[in-house]
Amino acid sequence: MTLTGQDPALLRRLNAAAVLRALHGADELTLTQLVKTTSISRATVEDVIAGLDGLVEEVGLRAEDPRPVGRPAKRYRFRAEAGHVIGVDLGAHKVLAVTADLKGRIVDRRRTTVSPETSNADRITAARAVVRRTLRASGVETAQVRALGVATTGVVDPSDGRILISDRLPGWAGVDLAAALEGLADGPVLVGNDTNLAALAERWMGAAVGVDDVLCLLAGRSLAAGLLIGGKVHQGRNGAAGEIGVMRAFGWYTALDRFLAYGGSDRVFEAVRDGDAEAAAIVRAFAQDLAKGVGAAVLTMDPELVVLGGGLSGAGELLAGPLREELAELCLFPVRVETSTLGAESPALGAVRLALDHVEHALFGV
Known part of the structure; x- marks a missing residue:
């Protein structure tokens, strides 16, 4: 891509994405390390950081750190706690909700039991209740949830997340889970097949x-x-x-x-x-x-x-x-x-990964 003087907004977005990506992939980085990693000038990196209030913070010296000679180097970290995602496994026999921060670190799990005979309305009510329970336990507000991923049994329409076919839950076909779970997150509700999301979880943190x-x-x-x-x-x-x-x-x-x-x-x-x-x-x-x-x-x-x-x-x-x-x-x-x-948690963890992928694309994509 060739950038010209007519592309200042795009250039700012590219620089912000580069800085966020670098900090997201590390525990913390000094300003000098950020300049080297991103190949962006020092002044521009400082300007970018100033505009990322809430997602990036400067890290002070800890008591155990060696005392530097002269002025200490500025160090920064990505604030993974600035937002959260939730993954839900909405199945025939259980509803499991998992809350994670923006680095994918699991902060809470909550579950409840359902059965194949549970009505659609009661199954969705159970899912909404479990999500609220994990939010309370995590101390997370709905406004902080940047995406909610849902794994469900059955064939899921790739275009809109509706359930097309469900042999295990015959009455489940036609359900619009994105609409049914609306309001539990500030960001979108993303729906996927449970087995596909289990595969995604295994590649993220499991056997694959x-x-x-x-x-x-x-x-x-x-x-x-x-x-x-x-x-x-x-x-x-x-x-x-x-x-x-x-x-x-x-x-x-x-x-x-x-x-x-x-x-x-x-x-x-x-x-x-x-x-x-x-x-x-x-x-x-x-x-x-x-x-x-x-x-x-x-x-x-x-x-x-x-x-x-x-x-x-x-x-x-x-x-x-x-x-x-x-x-x-x-x-x-x-x-x-x-x-x-990952065992029985793989679909829920895959739903977490689905939500994280959406958030990371928004943060790092251009």
Whole structure:
């Protein structure tokens, strides 16, 4: 981009974004370090900082700091507490709200229990109540919430966040969550599919940190996959990318029924640990059926990593190991299979990341 004398507003915005980005990525920086990092003149950096009241503050010497010779260097920090974001997992069995500051540091979590039979109105009321609880516990005002991210089951319209299809909550289709949760944040309400946002969370702080091409499974009472391609969520034309659970012909539903017949997944995996052959056969059958759908997705997108999340991820290697072996038989190249490190919180944390991405684009983008 070539800037001319006709672009003063754009130049100021570029400089402000550069300074904010540098401070956001560090604990604190001296004025000299800011000049070097941003390649902006000292006088301009000082002018930019003066115009960022509330987001940047000068840091004084602490008691433990060595006493400098002469005038101490000016040091600044990004005020992550100047705003907050909230991530909400609005699911069939729970509503979980997570509050974070502008650096993504979690300051509070609140949850409540719902059920698939909970009405739409009661589910939304529960979500609004949980958000208010986490705000009170965090000491955060609604005006300080710069964005609210929401993870929900079902196919979400990429254009406006409406629920298009929801097998787990049939009455959920058609709900406009952005409108339903309006007023809980000063910024926008951003809605995404729970599995896609779980994948985003795993890349942010979970099993997929630093990995760009990821297939994230949520396996439990239902099955869905979130796709990250080039580090970004791939939703598809209708927002339905990764909805492999609707293909019941793969047989994974029947395998899941075997868990229930045995007494539940926890009992099955406990028996596997004890060396029970019947339980081991149930897990192997489930992995075989699961691998058929997952293998098709792996062959389609050729990911670096498959993350196993959802209710069955607690089994760890007892399920990840057989799934890895089955995929090795079906796919052209071996693919890493790891268990989620975030567990049931991954959709809510992904909603936090969705909100943070919006805020950071507003702060650092031009």
